[in-house]
Amino acid sequence: MTKEFIPYEQSLALKELGFDEPCLMMYDTKEILYSRGSFGNHWTNNDKGLLTAPLYQQVFRWFREKHNLVYTIGHIGHTDSWTFATENLQVAGQEWSKHYSTYEEAELECLKQLIKVVKEKT
Numbered sequence: 001m002t003k004e005f006i007p008y009e010q011s012l013a014l015k016e017l018g019f020d021e022p023c024l025m026m027y028d029t030k031e032i033l034y035s036r037g038s039f040g041n042h043w044t045n046n047d048k049g050l051l052t053a054p055l056y057q058q059v060f061r062w063f064r065e066k067h068n069l070v071y072t073i074g075h076i077g078h079t080d081s082w083t084f085a086t087e088n089l090q091v092a093g094q095e096w097s098k099h100y101s102t103y104e105e106a107e108l109e110c111l112k113q114l115i116k117v118v119k120e121k122t
Contacts, residue, residue, distance in 0.1 A: 005053040020045045023052035082106035
């Protein structure tokens with residue numbers, strides 16, 4: 001189930017960009033995931049300096065809603081490759097030419113690109 005959560009390094013970058021949505025999991029200082037133990041409880045980046053571990057779907061929604069950044073992850077024809085692109089004209093360097101061996105690899109690289117774009121805008 002841990003593969004559903006954003007990796008530590010990207011979670012830290014998102015916190016620096018102002019991501020503070022409620023999350024079911026958080027990272028400790030050793031980059032280990034923890035939860036509050038029941039579904040109704042959640043963490044935020046304001047909780048005692050802890051780092052939240054958001055779900056991929058939360059983060060991609062946050063990029064759409066807060067930064068108007070949209071993305072597409074697609075399968076490449078009759079291959080075993082995946083790729084991604086952002087659909088915003090202000091984002092230079094479409095990524096369709098890069099190929100990744102799994103959907104998850106393309107998803108992570110897409111996330112890294114979106115983080116980079118927001119950092120460059122601020």
